[in-house]
Amino acid sequence: MIRVRVPATAANLGPGFDAVGLALRLHNTLELWDAPEPAVDVAGEGDDTLPRDPSHLAYRAAAAVVERAGRGLGRRQPAAFGIRQRNQIPLARGLGSSAAAIVGGAVAANELLGGPLDQQALLDLAAELEGHPDNVAPALLGGLVVCAGTPGGVRALRVAPPPMPLVAAIPDFRVSTAEARRLLPRSVPFADAAFNVGRAALLVAALREGRSDLLGAATEDRLHQPYRAALVPGLADVFAAARNAGADGVVLSGSGPTVLAFGSAPGIAPAMVEAFWRAGVRCRTVAIQVDNDGAVVETAA
Numbered sequence: 001m002i003r004v005r006v007p008a009t010a011a012n013l014g015p016g017f018d019a020v021g022l023a024l025r026l027h028n029t030l031e032l033w034d035a036p037e038p039a040v041d042v043a044g045e046g047d048d049t050l051p052r053d054p055s056h057l058a059y060r061a062a063a064a065v066v067e068r069a070g071r072g073l074g075r076r077q078p079a080a081f082g083i084r085q086r087n088q089i090p091l092a093r094g095l096g097s098s099a100a101a102i103v104g105g106a107v108a109a110n111e112l113l114g115g116p117l118d119q120q121a122l123l124d125l126a127a128e129l130e131g132h133p134d135n136v137a138p139a140l141l142g143g144l145v146v147c148a149g150t151p152g153g154v155r156a157l158r159v160a161p162p163p164m165p166l167v168a169a170i171p172d173f174r175v176s177t178a179e180a181r182r183l184l185p186r187s188v189p190f191a192d193a194a195f196n197v198g199r200a201a202l203l204v205a206a207l208r209e210g211r212s213d214l215l216g217a218a219t220e221d222r223l224h225q226p227y228r229a230a231l232v233p234g235l236a237d238v239f240a241a242a243r244n245a246g247a248d249g250v251v252l253s254g255s256g257p258t259v260l261a262f263g264s265a266p267g268i269a270p271a272m273v274e275a276f277w278r279a280g281v282r283c284r285t286v287a288i289q290v291d292n293d294g295a296v297v298e299t300a301a
């Protein structure tokens with residue numbers, strides 16, 4: 001049995017749409033073993049909705065590793081997998097729960113099969129299953145990850161940022177990433193693209209150097225957050241409330257609805273709760289740190 005721990009992730013971080021992601025210390029644990037027939041069990045977040053059959057994302061990722069490793073597996077090719085997932089990452093809140101399932105299933109199956117795929121092949125496979133790389137890359141590698149999909153595969157670079165406190169406000173409703181992507185325009189004004197290029201570059205440099213004083217400007221975005229505000233009641237007010245309470249920068253985590261504030265001022269969490277509440281949204285808040293480990297194989301047998 002293989003046990004893998006995988007972190008939550010916040011993609012985009014404001015201006016870095018599909019290109020920047022941060023791993024967070026909130027984890028799912030996945031156990032996987034060679035089984036005579038498929039068996040899937042889920043406990044914790046999503047246990048009311050996630051499938052208990054091979055359509056589960058972690059199972060599909062494990063099966064994709066077998067397929068990609070191909071004939072080279074020989075007699076090690078398992079008949080089926082057993083999978084048990086214990087989830088702390090809430091579903092469809094912009095915290096990378098699907099990326100965690102994919103990366104967990106892929107890394108565990110690869111370990112069980114003796115490592116036929118290298119890290120680049122795992123990253124490419126996970127990004128293909130997810131459809132964009134900026135959650136699976138930090139889930140796999142940990143830390144702050146900058147990534148780009150190319151015809152030759154995902155190019156990703158991990159940066160270990162200095163410790164930085166964050167506060168996540170997690171609303172009690174779900175947003176589907178597919179729906180949040182459908183809201184985006186087919187093209188944007190050149191000025192908006194240029195606005196984001198500078199801020200995305202500044203964001204990565206500022207996080208790398210621990211320059212929290214730059215995060216106010218570096219988290220501004222014109223490519224996706226303004227369009228997605230329609231899915232998250234009170235979003236602009238929550239951003240303003242967090243900033244007024246001392247947050248250095250505020251972003252929509254992935255495609256939302258979670259809002260992530262950079263900072264540790266004690267007033268940030270209650271200010272976000274109150275602003276969401278005024279918009280009719282209940283949320284919980286959690287003080288959270290960056291995960292620098294990525295996907296970790298805890299038990300291999």
Ligand code: HSE
Pocket residue numbers: 011012017018019094096132134135177180181224253254255
């Ligand atoms: N970059 C993706 C998006 C992340 O914004 O659609 C989704 O979590």
